[in-house]
Amino acid sequence: MSTKKLVLLGLFLPIVYASISSAPAVAEEKEAPVSHVELIFDFGDGTEKHFKRLAWREKMTVFDAMRQAAAHPRGISFKHQGKRDTLFVTQIDDLKNEGGGKRNWIYRVNGELGDRSIGIKTLKVGDAILWSFKPYQ
DSSP states (O other): OOHHHHHHHHHHHHHHHHHHHTSOOOOOOOOOOOOEEEEEEEOSSSOEEEEEEEEOOTTOBHHHHHHHHHHSTTOOOEEEESOGGGOEEEEETTEEOOOTTSEEEEEEETTEEOOSOTTTOBOOTTOEEEEEEEEOO
16 A cells, blocks of 8 residues: 555544444433323224223322313313212213113223222223123223
């Protein structure tokens, strides 16, 4: 290699190295902590309403999530009877429970059938609640 090329290479390489080593590191993308729950209503006729990011809080219940969805500008309406450990949903939007053996509103949290009143069923961060209007199975 000629002397001229070596001199140019000697000048060029440190500049390239300096620009690479001083380049700002790409910041690692950190996911923001999940602080919400999801609420889905399946009306049994191909229609669903999704509330993907309802604000979660300590001791939040399924009933609290329902009230948040009802307060949303494009929310739902619902009727219930009882309170706390006897709270029971009787209607969501225009669909009323039909009684034994027929279609009724049934809820699941993370795929597990609700095992208590929505007034006391507490939620964890990231939980998904699904309400389905169908016969109990």
